[in-house]
Structure formats: structure tokens, C-alpha cells
Amino acid sequence: IGRFFSSAAVYSSMQQNLRIKRVSIEGNIAVGKSTFARLLQNARPDWEVTSEPISKWQNVHHMSQQSSSNLLQMMYQDPKRWSYTFQxxxxxxxxxxHLEPPSARLLQSRGTPVQVYERSVYSDRYIFALNMFELRCINSTEWAVYQDWHSFLVEQFGHQIQLEGIIYLRASPQTCMERLGRRGRTEEQGVRLDYLEKLHTRHENWLVNKSTEVHFEHLEKVPVLVLDVGVEFEKDPSVQAKLLT
Ligand code: TTP
Structure with missing residues (x-):
């Protein structure tokens, strides 16, 4: 009986999981995804907005020692050596x-439970890893291995990570460059405009031009909301109101 109840609990949590609508926020480096995510969480406290796990990439703990590495910095300093590991x-x-169970608060919400993420496993592959492959920072063997495990995981976890919608925050690479300079994240000091231009083109190809590089059929049908965030929105309530309604 105990086993039945525990499997029933798992089943019921899976059923609840299926009700959840997952949305990802996509856009170039420094376009303002975190700011937008914060504003969205304030506007929709009933939704669950999860921020990007960037601090984990800056502090990779070494199991056996009391130390850690900054993998983000290593990737920018020596992309040929570290891009595959980073991705x-x-x-x-x-x-x-994506696989973490939703909070009880979200599951109890009256309306449709919505989980929002900064980026997704898809931008990892089709924006960054693909870009690094084309820049020859990921070699063809690494790229074949990456695609193999990525496709396997996406197929295995299918419905648990399926997106219901994508919010694409769009601004020119020049604007992103200015915002990146202003925030002054140490690891990004060497990022150049042409790198942001390449990433911009990748976002456009994937989310606007619907390029054929994307191999997951279900993804082609996911609706994309394109929001122009070229205008400063962090401190302007009227721009925020337009973006969030
Ligand atoms: P972003 O995911 O673009 O996050 P951000 O903090 O720049 O977003 P925003 O300002 O819009 O809130 O990237 C974080 C850093 O990690 C950035 O230096 C790019 C790098 N990165 C990769 O190199 N590969 C990846 O797959 C991802 C997700 C990030």
C-alpha cells in the first residue's frame, strides 16, 4: 500500500507537471533578460520565474578539494580548450x-501554472554551442558528441521540458554592447561587437526566420513573442507597461 501511495503521489505530481506552461526568455547577451524576468515576476507574482544558474558556472566546485573554478572565465580566456566543457x-x-519540481505555491495557483526561465536547452545548442562550433572553438568530434547527448536528453525528458512559448527580447547588437559595458561583468571584458552580431543573427535565424538548423519538430510550433527592448526599460514604467501587458 505504501508503494502504491508513493507511486500515486509521483503520478499525481507528473499530472500536475503536465498542466504547467513553460515559457523561456531568449535574447542576446546583456539584452536585459534578467531585468525583464524580475519585472515579470513582480507583475505576475503567481508565476514562477527562475533565473539563470550563472553563479554555478562561475563557481564549479571541485569535489575532493575546498576550491572552485570560474568556468565562464576559462571559456572566455581559452575558448578552444573550454567551450565544449562550458556548454x-x-x-x-x-x-x-527545468526538471526541478514546481513549488507548492505554483501548483496551488488558481489559474494556469506558468514557469518562466531565462534561456533554455535550445538556446544552449542553437545559439551558443553552434556558434562556437562555427567559430571552430568546438571541434567536429565535440560537436557530434554534444548533439548526440543533447538530442537524447531532449527526447528522454520530452514533456517535462517542453516549451509553451518563447519571449524573444530583441535589441541591436550595439545596444547589447553598451549594456554589457555598463554592467562590467569581469569575465566579459573581451567580448567584441562582432561576437554579439553573430549571436544576434543566430537568434534571428532561430526565432524570426525559422531556420532549418533546428532539429526538434515540436519546437517549430512553439509561438514566439518578439519584444523590442531597444529602448531603455529598466527605469521607465511606461515602457515597462507596454512590454508587460
Ligand atoms: P546570458 O545567458 O546571455 O545572460 P546575461 O546575464 O548576459 O543576460 P541579460 O543581461 O540579458 O540578463 O549569458 C551569460 C554569460 O554566459 C554571457 O557571458 C554569455 C555566456 N554564455 C555562453 O557562453 N554560452 C551559453 O550557452 C550561455 C547560456 C551563456
Missing amino acids: TFSCMSRLRT
Whole structure:
């Protein structure tokens, strides 16, 4: 009986999981995804907005020692050596976030429970890893291995990570460059405009031009909301109101 109840509990949590609508916020580096996510959480306290696990990439704990590495910095300093490792780790940490059980608060919400993420396993592959492959920072063997485990995991976890919608925050690469300079994240000091231009084109190809590089059929049908965030929105309530309604 105990076993039955525990499997019934798992089943019921799976059923609740199926009701959840998952949305990801996509857009170039420094476009303002975190700011938008924070504003969205304030506007919709009944939704669950999960921020990107970037601090995990800056502090990879070494199991046996009392120390850690900044993998984000290592990737920017020596992309040929560390891009594959970085993309593996960022994708795994993201998958872990997507698979975390929803909070009780979300499951008890009256309306449709909505979970919002900054980025997804799809941008990991089709924006960053693909870009690094094309820049020859990920070699063809690493790229084949990455695609193999990525496709396997997406197929295995299918409905648990399926997106209901994508919010694409769009601004020019120049605007992103200015915002990146203003926030001054140490690891990103060497990021150049042409890198942001490449990432911008990748976002456009995936989310606006619907390029054929994306291999997951279910993803092609996911609706994309394109929001122009070229105008400063962090401190302007009227711009925020337009974006959030
Ligand atoms: P972003 O995911 O773009 O986060 P952000 O903090 O720049 O977003 P915003 O300002 O819009 O809130 O990237 C964080 C850093 O990690 C950035 O330096 C790019 C890097 N990165 C990769 O190199 N590969 C990846 O797959 C991801 C997700 C990030």
C-alpha cells in the first residue's frame, strides 16, 4: 500500500507537471533578460520565474578539494580548450533547473501554472554551442558528441521540458554592447561587437526566420513573442507597461 501511495503521489505530481506552461526568455547577451524576468515576476507574482544558474558556472566546485573554478572565465580566456566543457556544464545545469519540481505555491495557483526561465536547452545548442562550433572553438568530434547527448536528453525528458512559448527580447547588437559595458561583468571584458552580431543573427535565424538548423519538430510550433527592448526599460514604467501587458 505504501508503494502504491508513493507511486500515486509521483503520478499525481507528473499530472500536475503536465498542466504547467513553460515559457523561456531568449535574447542576446546583456539584452536585459534578467531585468525583464524580475519585472515579470513582480507583475505576475503567481508565476514562477527562475533565473539563470550563472553563479554555478562561475563557481564549479571541485569535489575532493575546498576550491572552485570560474568556468565562464576559462571559456572566455581559452575558448578552444573550454567551450565544449562550458556548454556541457551550462546545458546540464539548465536541464536540472527545468526538471526541478514546481513549488507548492505554483501548483496551488488558481489559474494556469506558468514557469518562466531565462534561456533554455535550445538556446544552449542553437545559439551558443553552434556558434562556437562555427567559430571552430568546438571541434567536429565535440560537436557530434554534444548533439548526440543533447538530442537524447531532449527526447528522454520530452514533456517535462517542453516549451509553451518563447519571449524573444530583441535589441541591436550595439545596444547589447553598451549594456554589457555598463554592467562590467569581469569575465566579459573581451567580448567584441562582432561576437554579439553573430549571436544576434543566430537568434534571428532561430526565432524570426525559422531556420532549418533546428532539429526538434515540436519546437517549430512553439509561438514566439518578439519584444523590442531597444529602448531603455529598466527605469521607465511606461515602457515597462507596454512590454508587460
Ligand atoms: P546570458 O545567458 O546571455 O545572460 P546575461 O546575464 O548576459 O543576460 P541579460 O543581461 O540579458 O540578463 O549569458 C551569460 C554569460 O554566459 C554571457 O557571458 C554569455 C555566456 N554564455 C555562453 O557562453 N554560452 C551559453 O550557452 C550561455 C547560456 C551563456
